[in-house]
Amino acid sequence: xxxxxxxxxxxxxxxxxxxxxxxxELNTASKMFCGCPTEFxxxxxxxxxxxxxxxxxxxxxxxxxxxxxxxxxxxxxxCEIAEWCRFARKNYFYPDMPKNFQTSxxxxxxxxxxxxxxxxxxxxxxxxxxVDIERAHMEEDTGKSLHVGGATGRIHGADYSxxxxxxxxxxxxxxxxxxxLGTREIVPLVAKAYVAQLRDLLLGLGVSDVRMExxxxxxxxxxSLAPRDDGSESDNTGRHSLGTRTETKNVNSLRSVERAxxxxxxxxAAVLTSGRPILQETRHWHEDTGITxxxxxxxxxxxxxxxxxxxxxxVAPDKEWVERLRASLPEPPHERRARLQAEWGxxxxxxxxxxxxxxxxxxxxxxxxxxxxxxxxKWWLGELARRANETETDISALGVTPAHVARVQALVDxxxxxxxLARQVFDGLVAGEGTxxxxxxxxxxxxxxDEGALSAAVDNAIAANPDVADKIRDGKxxxxxxxxxxVMKEMKGQADAARVRELVLEKLT
Amino acid sequence: xxxTPSISRxxxxxxxxxxxxxxxxxxxxxxxxQLSVILESVASISDVADDDIPPTSHALPLTNVFRADVVVPxxxxxxxxxxxxxxxxxxxxxxxxxxxxx
Numbered sequence: 263x264x265x266x267x268x269x270x271x272x273x274x275x276x277x278x279x280x281x282x283x284x285x286x287e288l289n290t291a292s293k294m295f296c297g298c299p300t301e302f303x304x305x306x307x308x309x310x311x312x313x314x315x316x317x318x319x320x321x322x323x324x325x326x327x328x329x330x331x332x333x334x335x336x337x338x339x340x341c342e343i344a345e346w347c348r349f350a351r352k353n354y355f356y357p358d359m360p361k362n363f364q365t366s367x368x369x370x371x372x373x374x375x376x377x378x379x380x381x382x383x384x385x386x387x388x389x390x391x392x393v394d395i396e397r398a399h400m401e402e403d404t405g406k407s408l409h410v411g412g413a414t415g416r417i418h419g420a421d422y423s424x425x426x427x428x429x430x431x432x433x434x435x436x437x438x439x440x441x442x443l444g445t446r447e448i449v450p451l452v453a454k455a456y457v458a459q460l461r462d463l464l465l466g467l468g469v470s471d472v473r474m475e476x477x478x479x480x481x482x483x484x485x486s487l488a489p490r491d492d493g494s495e496s497d498n499t500g501r502h503s504l505g506t507r508t509e510t511k512n513v514n515s516l517r518s519v520e521r522a523x524x525x526x527x528x529x530x531a532a533v534l535t536s537g538r539p540i541l542q543e544t545r546h547w548h549e550d551t552g553i554t555x556x557x558x559x560x561x562x563x564x565x566x567x568x569x570x571x572x573x574x575x576x577v578a579p580d581k582e583w584v585e586r587l588r589a590s591l592p593e594p595p596h597e598r599r600a601r602l603q604a605e606w607g608x609x610x611x612x613x614x615x616x617x618x619x620x621x622x623x624x625x626x627x628x629x630x631x632x633x634x635x636x637x638x639x640k641w642w643l644g645e646l647a648r649r650a651n652e653t654e655t656d657i658s659a660l661g662v663t664p665a666h667v668a669r670v671q672a673l674v675d676x677x678x679x680x681x682x683l684a685r686q687v688f689d690g691l692v693a694g695e696g697t698x699x700x701x702x703x704x705x706x707x708x709x710x711x712d713e714g715a716l717s718a719a720v721d722n723a724i725a726a727n728p729d730v731a732d733k734i735r736d737g738k739x740x741x742x743x744x745x746x747x748x749v750m751k752e753m754k755g756q757a758d759a760a761r762v763r764e765l766v767l768e769k770l771t
Numbered sequence: 772x773x774x775t776p777s778i779s780r781x782x783x784x785x786x787x788x789x790x791x792x793x794x795x796x797x798x799x800x801x802x803x804x805q806l807s808v809i810l811e812s813v814a815s816i817s818d819v820a821d822d823d824i825p826p827t828s829h830a831l832p833l834t835n836v837f838r839a840d841v842v843v844p845x846x847x848x849x850x851x852x853x854x855x856x857x858x859x860x861x862x863x864x865x866x867x868x869x870x871x872x873x
Contacts, residue, residue, distance in 0.1 A: 575833040
């Protein structure tokens with residue numbers, strides 16, 4: 263494990279510069295350059311054709327919807343759209359691309375010069391940080407390699423590799439920020455907030471499933487440190503001299519983005535403080551241990567020998583097309599947040615917690631599925647955010663959907679279960695036991711509405727607690743709580759507490 | 772006249788590394804001048820292409836050639852793997868890979 267400097271000390275000495283590269287798999291039906299399907303989880307090598315296998319004589323043709331999605335993403339990030347651009351071959355020899363090159367874009371990205379504003383909780387309250395977007399370009403995803411042998415399943419030490427080309431050729435958009443400077447101690451939060459916002463924005467556009475746990479949104483974290491400016495003059499100009507950066511690949515959850523940035527700040531600071539140089543390299547993020555380890559030395563762009571793809575013609579979106587796509591955009595994130603807060607009647611604090619938990623879209627979808635804003639907030643920010651924290655999982659990856667939450671609340675409203683039983687339903691949902699109704703049935707969670715059984719339980723409780731019963735007979739109604747508790751215990755929580763109270767009072771007063 | 776392109780022995784050695792081709796010293800000495808001659812021959816196109824001929828990556832002046840986002844049946848796994856020297860678990864089996872994913 264690398265040596266680390268404490269986070270506070272790292273920031274006393276250095277200014278971090280952050281850059282994020284996000285790869286988004288589009289949710290088109292077919293691949294970028296051929297008609298193969300793009301479904302996740304198919305049997306290996308069942309979604310290929312001569313084009314995506316790079317067989318001789320095959321010719322690529324661009325997927326029109328993928329281009330439209332790329333333009334819409336660019337517009338949603340306030341980018342300019344290229345009037346004319348080309349694809350390029352990125353040449354490298356690695357079996358995840360059977361063609362020995364990846365079809366990408368190089369110096370002519372379809373979208374460039376954009377920005378998006380993210381809001382994070384700074385030391386002095388909410389703070390808006392503008393993230394400048396350098397470019398968003400079109401490319402294709404690579405195949406998936408399985409490394410066999412060796413201790414870790416990673417490349418190093420593997421005896422051989424097995425490749426599945428189902429993913430090769432799925433449309434991918436790479437979104438690259440400019441260096442984000444001057445955010446100091448909140449830099450990990452900015453990274454997380456940016457990726458969360460991008461996820462929500464892409465969901466809103468409907469261009470990707472953005473399932474980080476399935477790899478349809480993947481994040482590379484670039485980080486460097488520069489000695490801290492002592493003059494305040496250059497602090498706001500952005501004209502910092504940047505230190506050597508490292509690129510941490512495949513940081514694939516919101517929580518990991520925050521942790522990886524924090525870790526690299528501390529690691530860089532320790533290396534630099536000891537007088538050693540930072541190597542320009544890619545690093546691997548280890549989700550389980552929360553550390554990064556050295557990968558390969560970063561190739562120079564010229565090593566990829568990019569050249570324009572001769573098998574594809576240029577893409578030249580005319581103004582009318584771009585404007586039509588612009589008109590199809592959903593509202594921008596900050597406007598959406600303001601509108602939802604007003605619609606839901608959330609306090610600033612509620613809203614901040616919702617956005618901070620990465621649950622804005624989840625709460626919105628839960629309300630759309632029929633729950634009240636209060637109920638949606640209660641379950642997502644109370645019960646589910648707690649579970650996500652405890653299990654160190656992204657809240658969207660718990661296995662609980664907005665439709666589930668709405669149904670659980672409906673069951674509570676119908677009186678079929680109470681809040682305590684609802685928590686057990688969430689246990690079942692997280693464990694993958696089926697729908698809320700199936701879990702209620704399978705676990706026998708429904709509230710007992712059999713009056714005979716309830717009445718008998720109340721009688722038992724009175725018999726077992728004669729002192730309490732006497733108090734209630736004497737008019738001390740507040741003592742009823744002890745009897746209600748005893749009844750609920752006997753009923754294993756599966757009773758309506760309000761009805762139990764009525765029965766207790768009926769029998770004793 | 773454009774600058775005469777040539778490729779140095781060091782550049783060739785670097786290219787060979789990138790291409791995973793193992794070249795001996797004798798081969799580097801032999802191939803570097805040959806590649807330079809090939810580059811020079813291709814560069815002679817610049818002599819006839821004047822400013823009125825823009826550089827192009829495609830023979831036809833076309834743009835926006837697209838396909839609809841429609842799934843077309845491709846190969847079965849058996850067909851896809853039929854050219855693979857080795858396979859295992861319905862996947863292409865390849866030698867231990869040095870280097871890294873992209």
